[in-house]
Amino acid sequence: MSEGLDPTTPAEAVEWYLAQRDPELSEKSLQNHRYRLDRFLEFCEEHEIENMNTVTGRDCNRYRVSRSQDVKPVTLRGELQTFRVFLEFCAAIDAVEPGLREKVQIPEVEPSEEARNEHLSTERAKEILDHLERFEYASRDHITFAILWHTGIRLGSLRAFDVGDFDRDGQCLDLRHQPDTGTPLKNKKPAERSIAVGPHYCTVLEDYLEHNRHDVTDDAGRRPLITSSQGRLSQNAIR
Missing domain, CATH: 1.10.443.10 (Intergrase catalytic core)
Structure with missing residues (x-):
């Protein structure tokens, strides 16, 4: 664990992040952020991560790989984008190392995958x-x-x-x-x-x-x- 970080549980960090975003996000967007970060909390519980101070780039990669097995690339991209913003917030409150968000690799998504082009005639x-x-x-x-x-x-x-x-x-x-x-x-x-x-x-x-x-x-x-x-x-x- 690096010096200068304040012990913070993953659940605490998520709740503080959502409270910070609440004034600027619509109710639906806030629900989406909560849903996405709940998947990270499940990962933390599964891997016995109890303190955000201990989260490393390797953990971020393991989380990315585990989610890629469950969701489509376009969904994974959205989840990881939210995760990166969350990690930026965590760095700002001294819960994780600064720059950790940069270690989260965002997958490339083909334009055809980003939006469904199905129209009802x-x-x-x-x-x-x-x-x-x-x-x-x-x-x-x-x-x-x-x-x-x-x-x-x-x-x-x-x-x-x-x-x-x-x-x-x-x-x-x-x-x-x-x-x-x-x-x-x-x-x-x-x-x-x-x-x-x-x-x-x-x-x-x-x-x-x-x-x-x-x-x-x-x-x-x-x-x-x-x-x-x-x-x-x-x-x-x-x-």
């Missing part, structure tokens, strides 16, 4: 909508697909809608940024707006609300528009 979308209209009318899948296709909103935006955001007379859905109760919007308050639905899908929405929506509230006592029997649908479930 208009023809295919119409086929899906026709099928839903005929065989799954006013179901949750019908509402979910129709709103996403016709409005182009994000999954997180769709998830944020409450029953009260549906304005039948105005034929629109009112999108609101509500981070304190679990539905932040990526662009925060500037993303708030009314989104036109149209007369046909207003009728479909009404039928969904009357016949197929689970009559539930979420943990904040709100009545989500898109539901499961447990409450507000998650982004993964919507996807």
